């Protein structure tokens with residue numbers, strides 16, 4: 497028995513491939529490609545693992561799933577069943593979180609655009625914190641908090657030190673003076689938390705450290721201006737769980753803890769907002785080779801419209817029709833969009849012989865693929881949710897038309 501792509505729910509047993517506890521043929525014979533398969537038990541395993549690692553370092557740790565990684569209601573429902581919170585960026589995600597029964601005190605709402613309706617709904621439902629990306633939002637939030645006669649907790653997102661980062665608030669002298677004034681004059685808001693999200697696919701502790709240093713520097717500056725913050729939020733940015741083994745995650749958690757201890761800052765709670773780590777490796781495509789050239793280009797029946805580069809997934813390719821053949825011959829994968837830019841991977845180790853009609857498993861597509869996908873004029877794939885020996889169709893383009901959150 498061997499794991500495929502390091503995924504405990506994708507196994508090769510002799511000649512056969514199992515997706516959770518079902519043989520791959522179950523899907524190949526019943527469904528057309530491309531097909532998306534999402535693994536419920538993998539999401540649960542990843543959440544348990546993430547919680548275990550961080551809870552063993554921090555007794556005051558809270559985890560909020562970043563809905564934008566994969567906002568399919570069935571996926572968010574699985575996340576809710578594991579008891580972690582939600583991080584949402586817009587009104588439809590907020591409505592979905594509330595509908596699925598995420599407790600309000602476990603929901604963070606925030607983003608670069610906070611329309612009135614989103615602020616109103618957030619405050620009406622008593623969500624835990626509103627995350628602001630610019631200081632001007634505070635007046636508006638104070639107005640709605642007054643309307644409901646409450647004091648709203650606020651988290652300020654600061655710009656990370658990453659080159660070119662423009663999301664969030666720059667903690668400079670004029671901002672600090674403005675915050676100080678607003679704190680005095682706006683009695684229906686309380687600044688409780690600070691967030692810095694640095695990047696995506698962060699494999700190297702240095703990136704976490706840079707993020708942490710931004711938070712520590714900003715906390716000290718805020719304190720100088722009389723603003724003391726309770727909670728720190730380090731955002732997300734972890735790679736897929738198959739890409740970052742538990743040992744490495746634990747190492748990062750330990751280093752974050754000791755860096756915080758050494759920096760002598762006090763904080764009540766520490767938050768993380770992982771998206772990709774929790775759902776990335778729960779998703780795979782079953783796709784088909786539609787053509788290949790003698791120049792090592794293999795064309796699949798997916799493309800960047802449904803498996804976009806923007807999603808920054810750690811894609812892995814396996815020839816399911818020849819799974820026992822060595823995968824050590826470089827091939828480049830292209831998609832079906834009529835564009836030279838539709839490249840999925842270059843010089844990826846694959847089987848020597850390539851046949852039209854071979855089924856290819858593409859792993860690690862559970863996060864951001866649907867989010868960044870576009871409406872290129874091809875049919876959307878069926879999406880199945882697999883659990884043990886069962887599966888259900890959670891999206892069929894013929895009946896469901898579109899997986900966007902158009903209304904909740």
Ligand SMILES: Cc1ncc(COP(=O)(O)O)c(C=O)c1O
Nearest residue numbers: 562693731732733769770771772
């Ligand atoms: C503020 C914030 N939190 C969390 C996330 C989730 O990141 P990831 O899926 O890389 O963990 C993002 C992603 O852009 C983000 O901007």
